[in-house]
Amino acid sequence: MTPMRAMVIDDSRAMRMILKRIVTKLNFEAVEAGDGKEALDLLADMTEVPEVALIDWNMPNMNGLEFVTKVRADPRLREMTLVMVTTESEQSQIVRALAAGAHEYVIKPFTEGAMIEKLALLGLVPTGANS
Amino acid sequence: MSVEVEVDENDLAEMVEQVWESYLDPEGVSPLMQTYDENQPSEVHSSVSITGSWNGHVVYASSRAAAQRAAAAFLAMELDEVSEEDISDTLGELANIVGGNVKAMLPPGAQLSLPQVVLAPEASARFPNTERISGVYGLWEGEPVSISMWQSSTDTKEEGA
Secondary structure, three states: OOOOEEEEEOOOHHHHHHHHHHHHHOOOEEEEEOOHHHHHHHHHHOOOOOOEEEEOOOOOOOOHHHHHHHHHOOHHHOOOEEEEEEOOOOHHHHHHHHHHOOOEEEEOOOOHHHHHHHHHHOOOOOOOOOO | OOOOOOOOHHHHHHHHHHHHHHHHOOOOOOOOEEOOOOOOOOOEEEEEEEEOOOOEEEEEEEOHHHHHHHHHHHHOOOHHHOOHHHHHHHHHHHHHHHHHHHHHOOOOOOEEOOOEEEOOOHHHOOOOOEEEEEEEEEEEOOEEEEEEEEEEHHHHHHHHO
8 A cells, every 4th residue: 555645844854854753653655845845846746746744834935825825726736635833823824824725733832642633633644543 | 113022931931841841851751940040051052033013032042962962852863863963953943933932922913033053152142232031041951951032122122112
């Protein structure tokens, strides 16, 4: 069976490593990008779109909100689940991201358990994968 | 623009606790023990700047040993595997996380910069015309760590006006 794939988009290598460790533990194959533009470039070259993208907000070149907007405008990427993972925790920012097409929102700092719960809520991992 | 700073030591301490619980001490065995000593030494620091409805900086500072330990915990590595790049990335992300959470408590309209990391003491930081307004100072496994907020004196003067 082909493993599910998760794209981790964050300009912080440290945060990419944390997220990669979590999704790898959940048997996802992880793909990394340092900003929204790099992620779109990688997606353009992929024949199969990752099931989920974990997206930081504040990044150089193309921020997470712009990335979400562009993905939602592309029919080829329509099925990808988008999760914002960011320090932007103001209500207005959360509303903007969800309105742009993000499915879920995780505020940093987050525990590994909290992230797994969010992915379970989205049906990407079995409920109880955290235990 | 005159703003009232709504982030105090208790708020910072709560954020620090969340960071420790999430990344640096998920087992809850080595919390940051507060010393309340704002003059404790540091060897490395990172910062983010906030502009807009409030102007200033959020600074994470520590000894090199604490920074190395933070990187090892953050990146799930052994201490002796930690590189300079690992330390730098971890310090930057810690400032970003704390700064982002501080920003969320400020009036709307604040912007957060990308983090800056300097592998040199906090005392070498160049934040002209700023005043320290809040901070959490402590020891983590015996090593100094601090998180502080520095407000632009322009904002401070306006508040007092």
